[in-house]
Every structure is written in structure tokens, then in C-alpha cells.
Amino acid sequence: MIRFDNDYTEGAHRSILQRLVETNEEQLPGYGTDHHTTAAKEYIRKLSENDVDVHFVSGGTQANLTIISSALRPHQGVIAPSTGHITVHETGAIEATGHKVLEIEAENGKINAGQVREYVENHWNDPTHEHMPQPKMVCISQPTESGTLYSKKEFEAIRTVCDEKNLYLMVDGARLGYGLASKENDVTLRDLSNMCDVYYIGGTKVGALFGEAIVIAHDGLKEDFRYIIKQKGGMLAKGRLLGIQFEVLFENNLYVEVSEHAIEMADLLNEAFRSNDIEMYFPSPTNQIFPILTKNQMDRLSSKYAFHIWEHLDEERKAVRFCTSWSTKTEDVAALIKDINHL
């Protein structure tokens, strides 16, 4: 079985493991106060070209719940797409910290500035607005859970609404590398640092064993953030583990390199499906692709390849997801393409 069912099937890029071995006997202070963590933060700060704070936590749900619970007062909610990870796939982690996720209907995983503006204006225009959670943050994913990307222009429009309506803008970048590396992308880390109040750079799905780098650009959100990380169980005693991994990923552009590989692989698969007239469920230019397969096509592929069933479209057809990643092997993709061509 060759696995394309997600982008966390293998361990980590060999350089990361190697560095963990090399540094293993260094005696270092705990809780992220070591020199590797400091160096990793510095690399990210430089790329962001802004006076940002950087923190590392072990996973995406932890990043989301820590950021949101740190930023919001009890009566405030976070606007998110109906298909967003915090909306549907974190077992109510945000609600468990007391905050309602305010859903906006997504199209291809995305929401737009106009929808946000309308939602927030409806809130404030309602004479009973005190009886509804106050929208105070927008949380979107780049790339989205449907593999799509926000363009710089779309981001700017959302930022404008956030400024008008006094909202924080947060970006869940669990797969950010695959966004940065996409040929259709025009949003850099620097752009994100300029436009977001807070975002994170995913490591778990992009070459690391685990870990996400939270980047806080808004000064008001920086204070006491480490207290919140600790309280929510996100502070590793051996913070070095996260520091070392992000040091390796960002000291020499490895983060982008491994992401580019994944995109190259995805583009080949995309091309294979298209050339065989297999329609895509979402127009994804990143590492997740969503062909619509017939029952028969699925059966033929599923004997050799693991992939994810995304949505039952009708009796005969399902949208499925194939993921590539930093670890996808060229020969596995070649084999799959050959089989696609014979579907």
C-alpha cells in the first residue's frame, strides 16, 4: 500500500533527525529558553521582516486554541469558514475555551471580505447584538482545507474589513509551506506578517516530526503569551525539540525546498487526472488534490494506494483526496500516474 491519504505519513526530513542526533547531548535549559529555539525564532523573524514574536507549540489544534483563547474576551467569537479546521475538526476545542466559532458559508474552502463585512455589520446593526457573541477575530487557513489559496488581493480585502470593523485576522498555516510553494501563490511570509495579527507556520505536515511556529505581529496580542501556552499544556519541557526542528527548516530554506517538491508531485498528479478527463472537486493548486472518481475507478486505485474519501457525491461518484508531501517519492507518483492513465 502506497499512502497518499494525508501529509503526515512519514517521520521527518532526514536533516532534522540528523540534527536531533547531533545535538542530543547538549545540556540545555528548558521550556524554549535554549539557543536553538532563539536561533529558530530569529530566522523566522527575519523572513517576516517585521517586529514579530515567535513561539513554538506541538500541533495545530493546540496553536489554534492557544491563540484564540489568548486573544478574545469571554463574549467574543471567531469568524471562520464553514469548512475551517476550527469549525469542524477539532472536537470543539475552541468552544472548550469558551468561544463560539461563527460560521460563514465557504466556497472552495474560502470566505471573502464581503461576507465578513456583512456578518459583522449584521451583528452591530441588530438592536439585540448584546445577546449574540461579538465577532472579534477572523480565522482562515492558507492553504485552505480544500487546498485552495487566498490571493494577496483577497487577503488585503479581508484585512481592510478587519481594520474597519476592529477585528483580529488570524491565519492557520498548518500547510503554509505548500501554499508558499504553489505556482499560483503571491503571498509571502512578509505579506502575512504585514497583514495578519497572528498566524502560524505548520511544521507537522511540512518536514518536521511535529510542531508549529506561531507568529504574533499585533503588539496587543504579544503580552503574556507564554503563560497561555503553559496553561493549555503546550509548553514542552524540552522546548529545544521544536527549536531545533525549525532551525533546520529555516536556516537554509529547507522549508520551501521540501514544499516545492510536494507541489511538483501534486502538479504531476493533477495533470494525470486532467489528461484523463477526471474532474476536480476543488481547484487546488497545492499539495491536496480532490479528483472525482467513480466507484469503479476508486476500487481499482484503492487496492494499491491509500487515499481519503472526502465526500459522497452520488451513488456512483465520490470526491476523494490525494495528498503529496515533503516525503512523497517520485517513483510512487510515477506508479500512480501510470495507473491513472489506465483507469
Add this chain to the structure above:
Amino acid sequence: MIRFDNDYTEGAHRSILQRLVETNEEQLPGYGTDHHTTAAKEYIRKLSENDVDVHFVSGGTQANLTIISSALRPHQGVIAPSTGHITVHETGAIEATGHKVLEIEAENGKINAGQVREYVENHWNDPTHEHMPQPKMVCISQPTESGTLYSKKEFEAIRTVCDEKNLYLMVDGARLGYGLASKENDVTLRDLSNMCDVYYIGGTKVGALFGEAIVIAHDGLKEDFRYIIKQKGGMLAKGRLLGIQFEVLFENNLYVEVSEHAIEMADLLNEAFRSNDIEMYFPSPTNQIFPILTKNQMDRLSSKYAFHIWEHLDEERKAVRFCTSWSTKTEDVAALIKDINHL
């Protein structure tokens, strides 16, 4: 600088790193459903000699908050020693899940069955008990934060009170290995599985990069535990990382071996301090030792060794903490002993 300031100064036992390297390219399913995790759970289940459930999370605070919030209803509190980790050192993580930590005055890090009984009886005898959090769980650490151990007899007495008063018994075993390996210990994993409703076996401080193994013995506490892990941000996409580490630690007794080394080192230090008439603040038979040093003695040692200042006793004297661990080097201990002998 040679570090004795805590037991998480290095990375991981070399066997663990080696196994991570060896297994790195295995394509595995996520979220702890891989075969390494299954194997690790099985090893622990066997040692516990009970029908327990085993789960892995990345750290101690996360283990504590996940277990406690899963077990208690909103009005219930958890009894803990005044010096317990959940009481003083987790930034209110338990309260953040809605539950009050009900402090009982500790002596040498421990509380006893009589104190628990008195606390709970006082609660129920108070005609206004509905105005106070209901005690429903006892959480103690083995070894304690003062390095001391509960004997089997002491555990049994607490268990008896828990049975009488309908309380859950939970054990925070962040340093459990160092307890198991202590010459004064008479409590096995099997005993813990018999006597506790839930406990965890610490990996972070005992040979692993990170990770704790939660063992649930009480059937009523098993249901839906994975939902809670996910909600609290404790479920790693690459659950394999925890599975592999605990597989290595428990397949061939490595967990106990590395713990025994730490205890051996601590015993040597203990002996050195004692033979130089340096009093101990706590009677610890485990890997944390707490000599009482004069300002002058501290100055002389602190130029070469990192250790932790535990408590200011008076103008002249402080209780300090030296930790050994799985990674403590014999030559470092020898050097320190030499310097102790010349204080």
C-alpha cells in the same frame, strides 16, 4: 557548566533516536493508530497486569488537564498536596478547565489518608456543602515534587479512603521511573494499576524526547478519552512519535534501566553531601536531592554546576535541588562529589 538543575537537559536515550531514524520512512496512519503505538500500549498493559487503557500525550500538564477535565463534572474539585504540580506549577491549567484544586497541606511533598478523609468528611458534614466544590478526585505524585515516595501501605490507605468516599485516585508519574528504581520503593506498575483509577508514566524526564503514557484502570474513565485528548490539543498527527518512544522504553526494560542509573548517581551525591554533614531539606530517595547549602557553599558550586534554588531558608542558607537523570554522566557526578568534599 555541568547541569544538574533539572532532569530534562538532554534530548533522548540514543536507542530512541536510533529507532526514530530506522522507522522514519515507514508510511503509517495518523493519530496513534499505527502499529508502534499499539505495541507500546501492549507492553504497558502487560506490565500493569490489568485490563487498562493506555494513551500517549506530549507532556505532564497536558496529561493532568486532560485526565482531570475528562473525569470530573463541573462542580467537582481535585484534592492535591499544597506542593503538587497541579497546585502550584501549571499556570492554573486545571482551573482553566473549570475545576478547583483543593489543597491539603503537604509534608515532604506528601499527604496522607487521614488528611484526605478529614477533608472529605468536613465537606459532607457541612450543611452548606453545596456551596463548596465537591471533592471527587485525589491527585498525588509518585515520586513527589520533593523527591519522596509513597509506600505501598500509604497508597493502600489512601485507596481505602477513596473507596469509602467515592473518590477517584490519580497519580502524576512524571518521574515514575525514578520512583520505581528507588531502593526504598515497594510500589510496582501492577500495584499502581490495581490501586489507581488513572495514572501516567512519565517519558519526558525519563529517557524520551517527550511524552507521557496515561494508564486508565477505572472502566468509567475510559469512555471517549480520545475525544478529550483531541479537544485539549494533545493528539499528535504523528502519534507514532510517542508510540515508538514508549515501545523502545518498554520492550526490553529500558525504562527501568535508565532510571536505575539516575538513582545510582543520586545516591552517590546523597552520600557525598551526608558525609560532609550537609543536611537534606527533604528525605528524598529518588533522583532529586535537596541539600541545604550556605551562601558560601552555593557560590563555590555554582561556578561549575547548574542547580536550582528551591527555598530561601534564612539569610545564610538555602535549600537547593540537584537532579540526576537517565543522561547524567558518571564523570560529572565524580567531579561534583570531589567538589562537595572540598566545600
Add this chain to the structure above:
Amino acid sequence: MIRFDNDYTEGAHRSILQRLVETNEEQLPGYGTDHHTTAAKEYIRKLSENDVDVHFVSGGTQANLTIISSALRPHQGVIAPSTGHITVHETGAIEATGHKVLEIEAENGKINAGQVREYVENHWNDPTHEHMPQPKMVCISQPTESGTLYSKKEFEAIRTVCDEKNLYLMVDGARLGYGLASKENDVTLRDLSNMCDVYYIGGTKVGALFGEAIVIAHDGLKEDFRYIIKQKGGMLAKGRLLGIQFEVLFENNLYVEVSEHAIEMADLLNEAFRSNDIEMYFPSPTNQIFPILTKNQMDRLSSKYAFHIWEHLDEERKAVRFCTSWSTKTEDVAALIKDINHL
């Protein structure tokens, strides 16, 4: 200005005020342990013809958040109609206790058994169900926020699904009196006690100054409920205030009598709108009615009557809400009817 904008515009039925005056100097124990509260509970228990527990709290949001947070474990959510009070109008009160409200699209304020079954089956059929809040309770309103009623048959169908799927059934009865008194109603208090696990009987909108009577039928939900009331700030020192009010409302059927008056008044208004060919937005047989008015009609009525704008339908037409209540004056209704006839 004659107010029809809601059903809490006046104080309380004069019998309640009179009883408060008469009993004012009685020296009574606090926190709902007085004989009036005991008597009130007994009246409700008799009407329910079941072995229920009864508790009083001051308002609807408090009732909802206390019940739901008492019943659910942290990872569990409550299914509710998209138009339900807990879904849209309580400032995220349920989320603030940690639980997600799981919305189902409502029609005329109602959801049906089939929708609930489908939602819950989708949850359990999803292989990643542990990543989503677990549906554990259904909360519907009788009458709904749209003034509509669930029939006994509809309730029974939902109860059947709840039994199949292991869900609690809760009913928000903030306006229950107006449901019981409706000519279209076939659901009694006894039926509710048979079919629900927990529900509440609204006093605030039905003759009382304030107060709701929570009725717990499911034995598993009874334990320690008073602790939760106290913790959430719902336990009045002078619990007598709630006890006395419900004693007056239930000792001689006053609750139903005043509700019948409101329904009589609403039926007259309904008839007036209909006979003038004014369409209704919801088919409400209770005390809230929702005519669709043109801008011109609104202007003419709004100079003399307060009513609530419910929804902007188009440039020209809005759905509005007129409420009657226990306190609606016959002459006010007559005046309004006259003006409707001249629209």
C-alpha cells in the same frame, strides 16, 4: 404606545404580588429550602405524574446553561435548531461552559426526528468522529421561537431517535404555558415528563416576575444539580421568591388560565390579520404571531403600537412579531384589531 413587542412588558400577575406581600414577613430559611418552594415543587411534580426533581432559577439563559453544562461531558455538544434560543440569542452562553451548539437547519423554528437521526449517524459513521464534538443532547423549544408547536407525535419520533442514539432530550419551555394553552396543542406536562430527560416551565413570560422551573425526569441528570445551580450564580439566597411565585401559578391552575387569556388574544389578532389578507410568516398557534407587513402598513401601526421587526423580506415587506401575554388588555387588542381592519 401600546406594547405588543414582547411578552415581558409588565410586572407579574396581581395574585403573585399579593402573595409576596402577604408572606413578606415570614422568616424562612434560604436557598430554596423553605416551605413555599417545597409546595411549589410538589404541585409541579403532581402535574408531571412522574418521579421528577424540580428546581427554580431566575431566567431562561441561566436554565439552559445550567442544565446543559450539568449534563454533558467536555467533548459533547447539544443539537439545536438553527433558530433556537441557545443557538443565536444567548451571547454564546453554552459555548462559555465549553460545549458547542450543533446546529440543524430549522423550518418554522422546528427540526424533526429524521434530521436528528441523520446528523447523529453522520457523526458516528465518520471515521474521524473523535475529531468532532459528540452529539449527546437535543434541545428544542416548545413553543419554538417562531411560535410553532411540536405535536405529541413529533415529540415521540424525536424521543425514539434519542433512545436509539443515546441522546438526552431537553425542552426549553420559556413560553411553555402558551404552548399548553394553544388549541393546536396535544402535549401535556405529563407527556413532557414522560418524553424528555429534562425541560423547564417558563415563568418570566407567563405571569411571574421572573423564574423558570426546571423539571428533571432522567435519574442520571438529578445528582448534584443544586451544586451546579450555585456555581453558575443561579441560586437565590431568598429562594422563597421563586417558590412563592410558582406556588401561586400552580396551586390553582393559574398558569394555564393566564396562558389561555394570551392565546385568546393572539387568536383574535391572527383572525384580524387573516381576514385582511395579511399573510403570516410562521404558522404560529401560540402567543407570538408574525404577520408580513408592507412598509406602509408598518408605518401606520408603529405610531400607536410597539412590535418587533423580525426579518427584512424585501424592499417593501417585513415579517414582524406581535406578542400577547397574560397581561394583554382586551381593549388594547380591540383597538389594534380596529386599526388592522383599516390598514
Add this chain to the structure above:
Amino acid sequence: MIRFDNDYTEGAHRSILQRLVETNEEQLPGYGTDHHTTAAKEYIRKLSENDVDVHFVSGGTQANLTIISSALRPHQGVIAPSTGHITVHETGAIEATGHKVLEIEAENGKINAGQVREYVENHWNDPTHEHMPQPKMVCISQPTESGTLYSKKEFEAIRTVCDEKNLYLMVDGARLGYGLASKENDVTLRDLSNMCDVYYIGGTKVGALFGEAIVIAHDGLKEDFRYIIKQKGGMLAKGRLLGIQFEVLFENNLYVEVSEHAIEMADLLNEAFRSNDIEMYFPSPTNQIFPILTKNQMDRLSSKYAFHIWEHLDEERKAVRFCTSWSTKTEDVAALIKDINHL
């Protein structure tokens, strides 16, 4: 049985009931937007001689949890005396909103500025302070749960520490009237508004049926407070009930008058106990007095009078509590004094 066991044994001052009857048929808007509520707020604002915001909620626990959860970020805790109401008698209501109550050992119900300073300095001097809840608020009661009072000088000293250490100062004034009326008191409402960031004026125990007036002096704590009241279940549909009661209490000084009566009655009892050489457990100059009685004395009084057992001192003696209130009858006090004289 004549009740001295608490200060909420009767209903309300007759003027309040009378006003509720007189205003009963007024048709008013809901949720505290009526003219009575506006008037009541204005009376209190005038007495405070500051630009304060005033809000009404139904009880003390609700006031405390609403204020504290509105003011603090998740990692912050509230310093309170070990005997404070939020510390011991609200079923963990504060913890249920996520915040730890940070206990300071009380003497006669009070803590002092030096203790607060030491606590906060210890926090910030600890290199691991991020691992402990951050002290951000001080919550004390005036009068305290032991009947004692803070002097203006003591308040000023605590205020100074709060300024130095960036803490909010909150006062629980559940029995504030009895403090204001005490002969030993030198703290006015104006002083409280100058020195506190937020406090509340208790109505439940001082003449009202129920209700507390929250006074917010710190501008930073004013924003969106009504959202939080609604979310926590504290916003009455008929907000008028609270408005009318506080209007009556504050339009003509009734609040102080009824409090003075209670103090007069308490002073007579105090004098009676003292003249019979019965020692007091706390030096209370307010409406709660705490004589130390022998078993024999208790038996003789308990046949005719209800009082509260406060603490078991030894085999023979208990500290008990007698409360007077706005409703205490002169003849009841005379009878009790007679019996005290014959103990």
C-alpha cells in the same frame, strides 16, 4: 423560632413591594433599558461622585463571577482572603470561569497591603512565574465575611499596592449597607468609587428582594459588560425588577436608613453579650456578631432562636453567628437580650 441565622430571612422592605405593585402595569422595555433602571443608576452615580457605569444583577455569586471573568485574561488569577466568599463559598464559581482564586491567609476576615505586595512580588521574582497564574486582581469584602471593616487607610494602602503592581481592586459589597452604617466605618461610596476599579452594592441582604448593583469605575473594565452579564445568565428580561428596587433604596436614602437599624440592633446584642462576659470570636462592628458560647448556653438559646454555628473551638465552646438586618424586630432583640442576661 425567632431567626437570627442570616440576613435574608424575610422578603423586602415594604416600600419596595409597594413600588412593585404601583408600577406593575407599566409597559416597559426589557433587559434593563427601562426608565426605573436608568433612574436607579443615576442615583448611584451621583452618590459615587465619579463617572462610573452601573449594572444590576440578581445575586452575589453572579456579580462576582461576571465581574472577574470580564476583567481577567485566561492566565490571570484573583487574590482573595482565605475566608473570602469567592474562596470558600461559591462552589468554585470563579474557577468554573477558568480563573484560580489565589488565597492569602486572612485575619479576622481581612488581608492587608503588605501581604498583597509580598504575594505579587514573590510571583514576579520567581524565574518560573510563567508557570503560575498571574495575580491581576484583588477581591476583598466590605464588610468581610467575619463582620469586620477595612478602614479608609487600609483601603488606600491596598490601592497603592494595586497601582504599583498593576492590579485591579474589586470589592464584594454584599453587605455594604451594614458597613456604611457602622459607627466604626470611615469609607463612603465616593471613597469606594475613587479607590476601587469595580465593586458592588448588595441589595439582597439589605432591604431588597434580591439584586446587587455593580459599579465600574475603571474605564477599561466598562466595555461590553452587558454582553458578559447576558452570557453568564445574569440579565433579567424584566430588568425593571432590579431597577425599581434600587430606585426605592437610593432615591431617599432608604438604603442607609435600613442599614442603620440593623446596626443599632446588632450593637444592642453586642452590648448584651459583652456585659455578660461572653467573648466575641471576631471584632465585628457590623450586623453579623460572633459570640463564643458554651454548649450549655447554645442549648438554652437554640430552643427559641435560630443562629448559625460558625466554628467548633473545642469540646465545650463554639463560635456562633447572630445576624441582624433591615427586618430585625426591636421586640425580638429585646427578648433575646433578656435571655442572654439569664444565660
